[in-house]
Amino acid sequence: MAMRFLSWNCHYVLCFLFLSLSCLCKGQDSSLTPMKKKEKEVIYSVIQGFVGKWWNGSYLYPDPCGWTPIQGVSCEQYDDGFWYVSTVNFGPVFDNSHMCSHDAQFPQQLFNLKHLKVLSLSSCFLSPTKNPVKLPLSNWDKFSHSLESLTLRSNPGLVGIIPFTIGSLRKLQSLVLLENGLIGKLPLSIGNLVRLRQLVLARNYLVGEVPANYGGLSKLLIFDASRNNLSGVLPSTLGFLDSLLKLDLSNNMLEGELPRQLGRLKNLTLLDISHNKLRGGLAGTLQELVSLKHLVLSNNPIGGDLLGVRWENFINTETLDLSNTGLEGSVPESMAKMKRLRFLDLSNNNLSGNVSRSLENLTCLGALHVNGNNFTGTLDFSERFYMKMGMRFAAWNNANLCYIVKPNHQIPYGVKHCKQNITISEGFSTVKITEENYEDSFVVASLGGSGFHGLWWVFTVNGVLNVFLWNMLF
Secondary structure: OOHHHHHHHHHHHHHHHHHHHHHHHHHHOOOOOOHHHHHHHHHHHHHHHHHHHOOOOHHHOOOOOOOOOOEEEEEOOOOOOOEEEEEOOOOOOOOOOOOOOOOOOHHHHHHHOOOEEEEEOOOOOOOOOOEEEEEOOHHHHHHOOOOEEEEEEEEEEEEEEEOOOHHHHOOOEEEEEEEEEHHHHHHHHHHHOOOOEEEEEEOEEEEEOOOOOHOOOOOOEEOOOOOOOOEOOOOOHHHHHOOEEHHHHHHHEEEEEOHHHHOOOOOOOEEOOOOEEEOOOOHHHHHOOOOEEEOOOOOOOOOOOOOOOOHOOOOOOOOOOOOOOOOOOOOOHHHHHHHOEEEEEEEOOEOOOOOOHHHHHHHOOOEEOOOOOOEEEEOOOHHHHHHHHHHHEEEOOOOOEEEOOOOOOOOOOOEOOEEEEEEEEEEEEEEEEEEEOOOOOEEEEEEEEEEEEEHHHHEEEEOOOOEEEEOOOO
16 A cells, blocks of 8 residues: 555656656746746836836736736736736726826837737826827727727827727727827728727817718717817718717817707717807707707807797706707796706896796706896795705896895895885875885985975885984974
C-alpha cells in the first residue's frame, strides 16, 4: 500500500514539473491570465497617452485582465482562449477610473484594440486653447465589428468635426458626443447606424440641417442635438422614428413649422424644441402626441391659440411649457382635465379672458405661470391654492387682472388689489368713492344737503377709511 501511495505521489510531482517546464519553455507565466503580448503593450500605451508617460503599466499591472486589473479597463475571453480588452473608461464619471492628465492626447494605438466594445472618455481634453485635441478622422472602421458604445463627454478641448467614418460602426448602439468643442455639420453617415438606440450630440458647435436619413434609425430611443447652431426646417422623416421616447432639439436656430408627421410618434414621452424659430401654430402637430409626459415649446414664434387642441386627451402630460410662443385667445376649460399636470407655463403671450378657477382642480399642479399676458377680471382661487403655490404662482404683468384682498389671506405676488366702490349717502345726496388699497389716495368730496350751506367730507384711503366732517354755517 505504501509503495502504491509513493508511486501516485511521484506521478503527480512529475506532471507538475512537466507542466511548469512547458510554461517556462513557452515564456508564459502560468499564474497570469492568457493574454497576447501585443494586446498588453497596446493597452499600456493607450493608458500612457491619456494619463501620462510616468504611468508604468507593466510594473503595476502585470496581469491587466486577471489578478491585477486596471481601473476603467475590462476584458473578455474569446474562443481562441485569450483575453482581450473590451472596455476603456477614463474620467470622473466612473468609479475607480483613471483621470486624464492636463496634456492628454488621443492615442492612435487605441484603434489596435480590435475587440473593444465600450469607449468612454470624460473630462480628458479640457482646454481648447492650451491643449486642443482633434477627434481622429480615420481608423474608426477598425471598430466596425466590435464597438457598441462610444461616449466622449465634457471635453471642451476636443475639437474638429464628427468623422464621416463613424458611420462604419455597424454594431454601435449608443453614440454620445456631449459637451465637446466639435464643429461642422451632422454627418449623413450616422444614418447608417441602424442599431443605434441613443444619439446625443448636445452642447457642441454643430451647424446645418438635421439630415433626413436619420429618420431611418428605427430603433432609436433618444435623439438629443440640443444647444448647437442647427438651422433649417425639421425633416418630416423624423416621424418614422417609431421607437423614439425623447426628442430634444432645443436651443438651436431651427425654423419653419412643426412637421405634422411628428404626430406619428406614439411612444414619445419628451418633446423639447424650445428656443428656436418655429412657427405655424399648435393644432396640426400636437393633436396626436397624447403619450407625451413633457412638452416644452417655449421661446418660439409659434402663434395661434390653444383652442384647436383637445387637451383632455393629454392625460399623461406632467410638464407643459408654452411660454413666449405668441399665443392668443383664451385658456380653454379642457386644460383643467390634464389630471397629471405638474407644471404649466403660459407666460409672456397675448392670452386674454379670465384665469379660470377650474385650474385649481389640477391636484398635482405644483407651478402655474400666467404672467405677462392680457388676462382680465378677478383671480378667484381659494386661499388653499395660494398657500400651496406660493411664489410658484406667477400672475404679474397683467394690467387688468386683480385680486380681492381678504383678511389673513395669501396675496399673489405682483397682482394689484381690485378697486372697490364705497357709497356714502347723506340726505338726498349720494357719492361713490373708489377705494384702492394698492396705493395711497386722497379724496375730497363736497355734498349739498338741506340745512347746510356746505358739508365737507375728507377721506384718506390707506387700508383704513378715515372720515372727517365739519359744518360750515352762516
